[in-house]
Amino acid sequence: METRNEVYLEFAVTRLKEIFRIMLSKGPVLPDLRISNAIISEMNTALFVIAFLNWAISPRSIAHDLMRVLARVGIYVMDQTVDFVVDSLCRRREARDAVLLWAHFWCLNFLFPLMDRQTPKTETDFSHKIRLLRYLATQRDSNRCIVTGVHDIFSAGSLEPSGVLTPVHIIPARIQDNQVAKHLIQIFTGGRIPPSRLSPENIDTCDNILMLSTSISTTFEQYRWSIKPELQRNITFSDSAASRSSNSNSNSNRNRNTYNYTLAKVSMHQVQPIHLIPPSHSQLHFSTGPEGHLFKDPDPILFALHFSLAQILDATQAGRIILELQHAEWRFLVRKRGLVEPGYDPAAVVVFVRNLSRDYMKRTLDWAVEPGELVRGRDEEVQRLAAGGVLSM
Structure with missing residues (x-):
């Protein structure tokens, strides 16, 4: 039964x-939300x-949380009419500034x-943790990408589709360093993900890792597609995890929730279609090893x-804008630091930045159908990099 406060909210x-x-x-x-002058x-908003x-x-x-902010400027959403x-x-x-600052x-x-x-x-041993998590996730999911069915190139059979797999955190590991973000995640999830869950x-555990095809x-990291969990029903498991069957005579039985996992294509502008494992359609299965x-x-x-993040980033276009800002910051760092550090061979730096730029733009800046000016500007930048004009950036 819902409490009065839950019904009120x-x-x-x-x-x-x-x-x-x-x-x-x-x-x-309402003023539009601008996150950076860059x-x-x-x-x-x-x-x-x-x-x-x-x-x-x-x-x-x-x-x-929003009503608390509005109350500071004399707007009481539940005590005043909608028109007021x-x-x-x-x-x-x-009042407008309060909403804008909340969104910002x-x-x-x-x-x-x-x-x-x-x-x-x-993290001082992050690479070691990733190697361990990679091993655990590949063993869990039969050395294959659970979405495309591509097997790890080092373990695929002669007739199995193979490719390069990479370990991916569902929620970025770097969030562990950000106390404010962890507090907001707790609010966003209604307490279902407390800060301690993101320590x-x-x-850096197996339940936050997927092995995905690099394609x-x-x-996935850009939230352009996601995996949606749907609660199926409560079932009873016995101690024998291998059998995965219920045992009513066991004193150690425990109720657990079981979920169906489906592929959710969020962004309308996919760079490439995601081909699922036939004949499962959109149904995904873990622990098949x-x-x-x-x-x-x-x-x-x-x-x-x-x-949820994927839906918000797509609905507001915040995902595209944040990637655009990350690219602007990256270019600034290249100009500010990457080409002027003492001890670097200038020719090697040019080649490194050129390759990094191509890879970054190919993998990151194709978020959606972009304005013509931005596309032309990026194409010109690629041409400059290819011509060795990195130093003029």
């Missing part, structure tokens, strides 16, 4: 959606709020860190977070 979610849909229909009343792209209310794992927690709140947002600059805070401290796939700052000892791993039962399956709540 459910009404708050519905009311906030109505308010911001009206604001969206009024055109550019790029010109902006997001619609009303659409940003609606996306969070639609796709958060706990919309009630998001509604509570809309009118206040239209007339009062401090969540974008920079929640979306940004969850798109950061760099090595954790505090170094809990995030689709980057787009001979000893798969000995290893942890991916955590459904981490998949749920990845799926």
Whole structure:
């Protein structure tokens, strides 16, 4: 049975959606959300709020957080009429600024860190952990990509499709360094992912790792497609994990939830189609190896977070904009540091940056159908790099 507070917050979610849909229909009343002066792209603030209310794992927690901010400027969503709140947002600059600052805070401290796939700052043995996790995940899933069915090139049989597999964190390992982001994840999930779940000892584990074909791993990290967990039913497992059967006579039986996993193509602009293992269609299966039962399956709540993020990043175009900003920052670092460090052979630096640039742009900057000016500008940049003009960047 739901408590009074839960029912109250459910009404708050519905009311906030109505308010911001009206604001969206009024055109550019709310200022657009610009995350950096380094790029010109902006997001619609009303659409940003609606996306969070639609796709958060706990919309009630998001509604509570937004109402707390609005209350500071005298807007009480549940005590005032929808028309009054809309009118206040239209007339009062401090009310609009409160919404804009809320959206800006969540974008920079929640979306940004969850798109950061760099090595954790505090990890000294990260490469060793990745090697171990790679081994565990390949043993769990029969040395193959669970989406495409491609087998690891080093273990594939003569008649099996083979390719290069890479270990991918469902949720970036670097989030362990960011206390603010972990707190916001706790709010976003309604407490289902507490900060302790994202600590170094809990995030670099088998239940946060997939082995994916390199043809689709980057787009998964960019949240352009996801894996959606769907609760099936409660079942009882016996101690014999290998049998995977129920045993009503065992005193150690325990109830567990079981999930179906389906492929979710989020972005309308896929770079390449994702070919699934026939005849499973969109159904994905883990722990198919001979000893798969000995290893942890991916955590459904981490998949749920990845799926929710993918929906928000696509609905708001924040994913494309964040990648655009990451590219701008990368170019700045190349100009600022990469070509002027003492002790480097200039010719070697040019070749290194040229190759890195091609790979980065090919794997990262093809998020969606881009404006013609951006496409032409990037093509010109590739030509300059190919001609050895990196030093003029």
